[in-house]
Amino acid sequence: MRLLPPLLTVVIFALILRRIPAARLVEALGRADIAAFLLLMIPNSVIYFAWDTFLLAKVIGWFHGRVRYSELLPVRAVSYVVALLQTQVAQFSMALYLRQKLQAPFLRLAGTVLFITLVEITHLALWAAAGMLLFRETIPRELFIIPAAFAGFWALFVSWLRLTAPQAGEEATAPERFSIGMLLRPGHWEICRTFVHAPPKRYAQFIALRAPLFFLALVFHWQAVRTFGMEIPFPQMLAFLPIIFVIGAVPLTVGRLGTTQAAWIFFFSPFADPASILAYSLAAHATFMLSRGALGLLFVPRAYRELAGVTARRVPAQESV
Secondary structure: OOOHHHHHHHHHHHHHHHHOOHHHHHHHHHHOOHHHHHHHHHHHHHHHHHHHHHHHHHHHHHHHOOOOHHHHHHHHHHHHHHHOOOHHHHHHHHHHHHHHHHOOOHHHHHHHHHHHHHHHHHHHHHHHHHHHHHOOOOOOHHHHHHHHHHHHHHHHHHHHHHHHOOOOOOOOOOOOOOOHHHHOOHHHOHHHHHHHHOOHHHHHHHHHHHHHHHHHHHHHHHHHHHHHOOOOOHHHHHHHHHHHHHHHHOOOOHHHOOHHHHHHHHHHOOOOOHHHHHHHHHHHHHHHHHHHHHHHHHHHHHHHHHHHHHHHHHOOOOOOO
């Protein structure tokens, strides 16, 4: 399984480069106004970081108690550094950091991180569904499986959790040993606690708070493609960009490369040269990941000091002999 993501990444890029020779890609990069591109995309990353941390603070406050925004800046930033290597490890590290900061059960915090991840992807799927309905005559019918799958997932998942959740006055208890009964009662799992206790309004509030961040990214991309000599109409960008983000959010490849580029080329080839689209998608992906990683590195010393301080407070000082 470990070889599947790199293998799939290589296969996708091999197929792309069969259609778009590397020489044309280099030429498209050479024509781009890189300075103007960076002036748009780096602020996009900074705003994303600030708003993403705000959302993290809101969700933690809903389910675990209020935490200051400034206290969450290091955890959000460091997770970006770890995400350069592996997204799932980044989520694990963020839950571990929060456990140290909040002194809360790890699985409960991991469930909250999972809640954020799944609702973020669902938020994109809603934008994608709206875009596909707007241009349904030109969208392959198979793509409508994406929003339908998300709707089906949430209906089954939430129903199952509600049916197996602890009743009023009953506490969820950790089983002493593994059993089939435990597997059939996810409502009792610590990692599902956030989903069980989240009322529908919390899902809606998170999606509503996330929407401005996506719309801002949409505007930045709409302007930034012009620095690569492309003119993509705003309605088409509104319709197809969320679909690309949903496809890119699925961790099938290394660093989500390959699938994102293929999606950019598929949807926007009618409006621009495929070589320019490929060059832009690679540049945008690299800039977003590296600028977030650079922001994370700025906070690594502070995160280390804070975690060391929390650990020191938890370990009693040894008495002098």
